[in-house]
Amino acid sequence: MDIHDYNLLITISVKGSHDSSLVVLSVLIAIFASYGALTLNERLYHNGLIHPYYWIVLASLTMGLGIWSMHFIGMTAYHVQAPMSYDWILTILSVIPAIVAAFIAFWFAYEQKKGPIQLIIASSVMGIGIATMHYSGMEAIVVEEGSIVYNYIGVVFSVLVALFISFIALYILINQPEKMKVRNKVVIASLLGIGVASMHYTGMMATYFDLEESMAHMNHSGHDSIEVLVISVTVSVISIVLFSIASTSFDRQLEKRLEHYDHLTNLPNRKMFDQKLEGLERSNDVGLAIVHLHALDTINYKYSYQTGDETIKVLVEQIKSAYRSNFSRRELLVYRISNKKIAVIVNELDPKYKLEIFSKDLISSCKTNMNYGLNISIGLSCKPTTTTSTNNLMEQAYAVLSANGDQLIGQYAMYTDSLHREGLTDRLVERLRLIDYDQELIVKYQPKIANHTFELSGVEVLIRWQDDELGFIPPNHFIPVAEETGAIHPITLWLIEHVCKQMNQWKEYGIDVGKVAINLSNRTLSEKAFALDVKKIIEKYNVDPHELEFEMTESSIIEDEENALNTIQALRELGVSTALDDFGTGFSSLTYLKRLPIDQVKIDKSFLEGITEDVVGQQFLRDIINLGNTLSLGVVVEGIENSEHLEVIKDTSASEIQGFYFAKPMSSEELLKWYEQYYISNLFNKV
Incomplete structure (x- = not known):
């Protein structure tokens, strides 16, 4: 080599x-x-x-x-x-x-x-x-x-x-x-x-x-x-x-x-039902039937749960058949809203007549085809005008079932105010005694937005009741009953504790929602130990009291003025903010307002009705806002539902604004998603 x-x-x-x-x-x-x-x-x-x-x-x-x-x-x-x-x-x-x-x-x-x-x-x-x-x-x-x-x-x-x-x-x-x-x-x-x-x-x-x-x-x-x-x-x-x-x-x-359909019957569930009712809010021809199942527990116990499930499936088929026979609408508006209740919505001309015919056919069919002793009763309600909320339909149909009880088995009845209103109140009192706070009370949060910067400045806490038997009960119906019976106070304490837990969870997620506002009733303000109870909850969850705010109406203060003012002052000494709700709709003098121990006022949404075309109303609203500023109070304007409302308010000296234009009341999970989207959108607009 x-x-x-x-x-x-x-x-x-x-x-x-x-x-x-x-x-x-x-x-x-x-x-x-x-x-x-x-x-x-x-x-x-x-x-x-x-x-x-x-x-x-x-x-x-x-x-x-x-x-x-x-x-x-x-x-x-x-x-x-x-x-x-x-x-x-x-x-x-x-x-x-x-x-x-x-x-x-x-x-x-x-x-x-x-x-x-x-x-x-x-x-x-x-x-x-x-x-x-x-x-x-x-x-x-x-x-x-x-x-x-x-x-x-x-x-x-x-x-x-x-x-x-x-x-x-x-x-x-x-x-x-x-x-x-x-x-x-x-x-x-x-x-x-x-x-x-x-x-x-x-x-x-x-x-x-x-x-x-x-x-x-x-x-x-x-x-x-x-x-x-x-x-x-x-x-x-x-x-x-x-x-x-x-x-x-x-x-x-x-x-x-899983979220929108019942796994046993494949019918849309309560969530879909609520969405459908909300979508029919402006419709005039709306009726509702709530079919209640009797003896289901007996069937489950005597035979088996599988037998009970099969019986429910047979009933659903009977309801579908009766629906198709009596209603011209192709869309099947049948929902399983609870274990023992199936809802049927009618959105056609003359809903009252058609609901009654449907109910007769269904009851007749069940007598022929249902086994194991399953019986039904049907509560009916109709929406007479577009001014009536569809939420009332649900309440009225439940009132029929509650008022008649077992006497309605194998029959149907249409809601009438004179017959069923008192019965519903009595039923609410009974259900309030049995309420399971964690399972039945639903907490919602509606954002409050800083005027001018449009950043999230706080949330208002709202409570809903989803009773296992009566279904959804609007706050304006159950809260007065809870106040009258004294049930509102333990509900309020549970709500404050629930919110404090949620505030800590938001902190873990790195989310700053601002001040969290909770409404107080006159009964709660009259409780002498309420401020001490709040202090214990705040200390238990290590919550900064400056991040909490309590809202109250003027009438709730006046009802028991001495105790209410003492409670408010004790809350402020803890570091908690206080706000007067529905400002401008009360009857106080300026002298009285000036000595109230409050930090903020909320202007009622009624002042925004028709305001876009009302020059005098716009000036009047500015005067009320200026009055709040004169008293050295923060001013929140609620009821912002569209861009026209925003145009009227954004150039005023209001400190915060609130309304459906920004967001409807949401669950904590929905608020997280909204916060993420709103944060990005607001950041993009600034850039």
């Missing part, structure tokens, strides 16, 4: 360079994968039909494929003067450690094995998995006339980076709330994505290519960048998007089905 043959065996170590644009792309892919995986991980905490491990697997695939794609896009960004190719079998197999590492993370977070030893063990396994993916992926690279060598100190450092990132990722996951705000999720996904990419590029710093000297001086493209890039990006984007969209979409459809 001559000297030239020996020269061919001389090798030199070289390092490559990175394409910065592809480096950025690889990091973005890692961030995108992290965001998708976090989103999928949230589905673990939804009560759906899909098993939680399904979401763990999908999140693992999303995260694992994202890490794998980031690695190969990073390799595409790496240029070295040597001809390279890939062992595609080893390349594909290298994704397995990444998926396994991600699975360990999500499984660990879900199982909540949060001890420090378990956390260290799990993060170590996960970190080794990520490092294994990286270096097995490197082994898939075939370098012609050369080989890959490593600086082992650098390799150890890259593995330590993987372990550290794994520890941080697991710590975040086990402390991840069930519902994160979008911007928080973006920040966390960015940290995870950058961390995973850091491990890759740290590993590349420890990588060298031993090339024969003759090859090192040749001009090679390194690898087919376009081919690898297309494959990597396509795999990552398609896998992440398809897994995320398909799985979450499927689960949402299941959730929607």
Whole structure:
């Protein structure tokens, strides 16, 4: 062998360079994968039909494929003067450690094995998995006339980076709330994505290519960048998007089905019923039948629950048949609103007559076709004018059933005010004694908006009652009864405690809703120990009293003025704000108002009725607002229902505004979604 043959065996170590644009792309892919995986991980905490491990697997695939794609896009960004190719079998197999590492993370977070030893063990396994993916992926690279060598100190450092990132990722996951705000999720996904990419590029710093000297001086493209890039990006984007969209979409459809339909009868449920009634608010030809099932408990006990379920299904078919026979509307407006009640809505001309014919047919059919002694009674109500709320239909139909009791079995009756009003009040008194606060009382929150800046400044707390037997009962009906019987005071204390719990949860989510306002009745203001009860609740939940506000009407103060004023003053000494509701509709003198211990007044929505065309009314409203300012009080204008109302109010000196134009009363979950959307919209408008 001559000297030239020996020269061919001389090798030199070289390092490559990175394409910065592809480096950025690889990091973005890692961030995108992290965001998708976090989103999928949230589905673990939804009560759906899909098993939680399904979401763990999908999140693992999303995260694992994202890490794998980031690695190969990073390799595409790496240029070295040597001809390279890939062992595609080893390349594909290298994704397995990444998926396994991600699975360990999500499984660990879900199982909540949060001890420090378990956390260290799990993060170590996960970190080794990520490092294994990286270096097995490197082994898939075939370098012609050369080989890959490593600086082992650098390799150890890259593995330590993987372990550290794994520890941080697991710590975040086990402390991840069930519902994160979008911007928080973006920040966390960015940290995870950058961390995973850091491990890759740290590993590349420890990588060298031993090339024969003759090859090192040749001009090679390194690898087919376009081919690898297309494959990597396509795999990552398609896998992440398809897994995320398909799985979450499927689960949402299941959730929607569960949320809106009764699983036994496949009828729309109470939520759909309420939405339909609300949609018919302006219609004049609306009637309602509530079909109550008698003896269902006896059937369940005497025969079996399966027999009871089958009996209900037979009844539903009878109702559907009677509906189709008597009503021309193609849409089947039949709803299962509770275990023993099925609602039928009529939206046709002469609803009263058609409801009565329907009821006769249904009762006759049930006598012929129903077994096991199941009987029904039917309460009917009709909406006489467009000024009557559809909510009243529900209340009236329930009043018929309540007033007649077992005497209505096998019969129907139409609501009449003279016969049924007193019976409903007596029934409300009885049900209030049996009320289950946690199960039947529904708390809603309506945002208050800062005038001029339009930022969220607070929420007003509103309460609804969904009685198991009577159904939905409007506040203006049950609250007076609760005040009269004294039931309002324990309800109020329960409400304050519930709200304080919710305020702490909002803080955990990083949401600032401003002051939370709760309405007080005259009966509560007269309770001498009320302020002490509030103090105990505030201390129990460690709530800042300055974040609470209590609203009261002038009439509630005057009814027992001495005790009411003492209570209000005691609340203010705690640091709680107080507000006078329905300002401008009372009868006080300015002197009386000036000495009331209040911080804010709320102008009643009645002042906004027809105000857009009423110049005198607009000036009068400004005068009332100015009066509140003169008394050094904050002024809230409620009843903002459209942009015209807003135009009238926004240039006044009112401090806050409130109304359906911004949002209707919402549950705490709905408020979170609204807050997220409103925050982004308001921020965008400012920009």
